[in-house]
Amino acid sequence: MHPTQYAMKKATDTTLFFVALIQTVAVLQAPGAVFPFEDLRGAVSAAADIIRRGVQVAAVELMDETQMRIVNEGGATRPRVWKETLTLFLKFSGTKGTVDDNIKTVREIMKPYSPLTFESARDEHEQKILWSARKEPLYPLGDERGW
Numbered sequence: 171m172h173p174t175q176y177a178m179k180k181a182t183d184t185t186l187f188f189v190a191l192i193q194t195v196a197v198l199q200a201p202g203a204v205f206p207f208e209d210l211r212g213a214v215s216a217a218a219d220i221i222r223r224g225v226q227v228a229a230v231e232l233m234d235e236t237q238m239r240i241v242n243e244g245g246a247t248r249p250r251v252w253k254e255t256l257t258l259f260l261k262f263s264g265t266k267g268t269v270d271d272n273i274k275t276v277r278e279i280m281k282p283y284s285p286l287t288f289e290s291a292r293d294e295h296e297q298k299i300l301w302s303a304r305k306e307p308l309y310p311l312g313d314e315r316g317w
Contacts, residue, residue: 205260
């Protein structure tokens, strides 16, 4: 029986018994990385290269200067202040070993595209700050751009 399956069998006319298999699994990591860029071509090319090479990423998002300014003005990620430039956000998934390997691979892939810096979030608090930055500008952005 597969570990996620269960079985109910009739023991007697009036009694059922339940058999379940429980399997423990490794807790998956979901750290992120941030790469600010000066130009759109570099950011988009880097993201495409990461995907083309089959790096296991859970999310890839690109935010522009306006979005990053709104994040800073909104203050949701304080005390963190972000560079107000094109910024590529990556979220990795998998076991610790897989994630560590993927982060190393991404850092190598990024080199020819000249990101301004590299930052990664390794603990839950840093991950929350990093990913709240990309969610923060959603509502004010509509007002900013006249939507």
